[in-house]
Amino acid sequence: MSKKAKPHIYNRAGKRVQVQDKTWYAVQADGEAAERVIEIFVYGEIGAWGVTANQFVQDLRAMDDGVSPVIAAFNSIGGDLFDGLAIHNALSRLGERCTGRVDALAASAASVAVCGAHRVVIAANAMLMIHNPSTYTGGDAEDFRRVADVLDQTLEAIIAAYKSKAPDVDEAELRRLVDAETWLTASEAVALGLADEVGDGVKVKACLGQGWVMQRFQNAPADLLAQLDEPPEADPDDPPLVPPAPVVDSTRLALMITQSCTQAGISNLIEPLIKVTKLVDEATVQAALTRARAVNDLCVAARFPEATVGFVSAGLDVDAVRGRLFDKLVGSGKGFEIDNSLPLQDDPALKVQAKQPDPPSIWAARKGAQVGQTSSSKGA
Structure with missing residues (x-):
């Protein structure tokens, strides 16, 4: 690299990255020519509700000159697994000039994505979460068996993504940690091989208004869950939707x-x-x-x-x-979508509705039986 990235590169961004609808995503370049550094902020859900792989790749291609260092900063609860894998591969193709940075949280699909970077720096107060893929579906027994097979296959894709970053990791231990939904501290992520360096801590809220999603996870740390009760913070630099003006009628x-x-x-x-x-x-x-x-x-x-x-x-x-x-x-019956976000634990179970009795039909049947008995007696 012609210019070494500073640990506080998040704080020296050329301009403030705007927050819109609690999803923070921006691609920007700082510097000129050989000193240019491309920064990508993925602060939000990965997939249709936030940052799609298509948007990520297209924006990166439009900004990338093929030589400048690229820093991909993550603060995400995860989302769509296949979008996460696509982002992982896009970062991997950048080679040694790509650095992944975990500013607060890289959970689920986001942990898969950041491991595509050649070098991963995780803030001292950040976390990385790994777990099994899951999905929602419906249908008969064969449908569920088919989906179970697909989930087994996607788990292998997750393991391969982590092993590409940590080739020397004990695979049996890695699978155990994934199966247990494990929240790794910065030092634990480095010890496992999923990160290369512990960086300076940066004060960044880990959920960015998406704290409700944390309820889906089984072992989410208490300090992250506590953000559910915190009121949203207003940013004084955010422009209002319309210019403020006195309204009198x-x-x-x-x-x-x-x-x-x-x-x-x-x-x-x-x-x-x-x-x-x-x-x-x-x-x-x-x-x-x-x-x-x-x-x-x-x-x-x-x-x-x-x-x-x-x-x-x-x-x-x-x-x-x-x-x-x-x-x-x-x-809609249009199939299912693999997503390694877990369902809420308190989702109500499907209830089997018993067939309700129909009093008029029962009365009519009894009356018909009595009439038949009377006619039979008279015939005898």
Whole structure:
């Protein structure tokens, strides 16, 4: 490398990386010519709900000059396994000029992705989590057997990804740790071979508003789960959705909704937003606009854009919409998607509904039997 990366490269980014919808993803270059360093921040879920492999690879190709050092920084709870594998391979192809950095958390598919880097530096206060793949599916016994076989095959892909980073690791021990859902500290990750160096600790929240996802894991550390109860932090540098202006009447509020929706490309939500906010005040309108934009992004990602108007009209928040979209995806019968995020432990079990008695039918049957007995007696 012509220029050695500093440990605090996160803090010397050329410009502040903007946070949008609690998913932080940016590709930027610092410096010129031979001193140029390309930084990739993957701060959020990997897959359709956050950073897809296609987006990652295309953005990297557009920025990469083939010679500059590349630093891929991760703070992610994971997500889609195959997107994680694709990112892993993209980093691996960069060779020795690629450094992976775990700033707070590289869990699940994110741990697979970061291990594609030639050199991995994990912050002293960061963690790396490895576990078995899992998925949601439905169907008959043969369907479940087929999915089980696929999960066994994808586990081998995960093991291969880790062994590419730590070729000398004891495979039996690695499989035991993966099966047990193991949360590795920085020193433990280095000892296992999945990281090369413990770097300086950087104060970065490990969940970035996605703390609710931590409930899916069985052995999540208590300090990470504690973030579930922390209120979201407002960033004073984030630009407002619309320029602040004194609003004195409902006409101004309606105009605010119209302009903001038009600018964001969601004009179909103007009428639902006016109805759901009732143009009470500016704070209500601003909150509804932010929520509508996030809901629209989720629906587009799930390929159900037609559902956006209904969700916004009902005033649903992002978590409620996420749940309904998941139900739509599972119920569509379009197959299953491998995802190494675990289901919530308290997911209710499917209940077998007993057939309810039909009193009119029972009464009619009894009455018919009595009439038949009476006729038989008379004939005798």
